Amino acid sequence: MSLLVFGRTGQLALALQKIAQDATFLGREGADLSSPTTCIEAIHAARPSAVINAAAYTAVDRAEEEEALAHIINGDAPGAMAQTCAELDIPFLHVSTDYVFDGSGTRPWQPGDEIAPLNAYGRSKAAGEAAVRAAGGHHAILRTSWVFSATGSNFVTTMLRLSETRDALNVVDDQFGGPTPVLAIAEALLQMAGAMVAGQGGGTYHLAGHPATSWKCFARETFSCAKRAVDVTGIPTSDYPTPARRPFNSRLDCTILETDFGITPPDWRPALQDIMKELT
16 A cells, blocks of 8 residues: 655654655645645645545644634645545545534534534634545544644643643643544554555544543643652633633544444553653
8 A cells, every 4th residue: 555644744644654664754845735736736746545644733822823824734735635535536534633523511522423613723624624525535534632642742742841840730620531642543544544445434533542531630640650740730721721712521432433443442541651661
């Protein structure tokens, strides 16, 4: 299977590089998602067996001021990729987010639930999902949440950085979700791509780590694994205002992914321990 991946330096693209070394990875110089035409040209030039979009605009708070740019990168560019793949009869896999939901309730969100994003980033990702579906090709949209790894900027690396100069932190305790190790996402995408090349699967899916937890508890587990003495106090979201609103409930139901592809949600706690071996 020849695989074309949009993205090269983000945490998901780096994870894919570890397990799909024969794939072609395109950074901004190879395909600038702020110029969707370059994405179309890249797919035509490569003519791969499958395409994965592992690139995105991910600056959630900055997107409140740059929504037009976020919409191009997260909405227009995936739409152009999906349309091109549909025309060439190539499976297309696109990564989305729990932020397309409004975060109400407490039950895990199912792929078919109504979306209602709370912020500009979520709206841009919802636009990308709609564009991928509208292209009409063989596609898979994989929503995930609370992604973490040993690379890049994510909750785990941020907590460790803060702990270098602080022995006490206030962390939000009323937002709940499933931390998802990026390697699990990369492995899932490769398995899905192989199945889709064989004509199987397709549609909208969820992948999130289990068990669900709060940011406060995730922080405490992070410091425990890192063997760092940091006092973590839980606070409500209202005490930590940000430019972009965050959903309170980011739990995701992964049943359909397991049914279609045999992929089970990862336990994030062993993955966190493995990541600490890289970081500490």
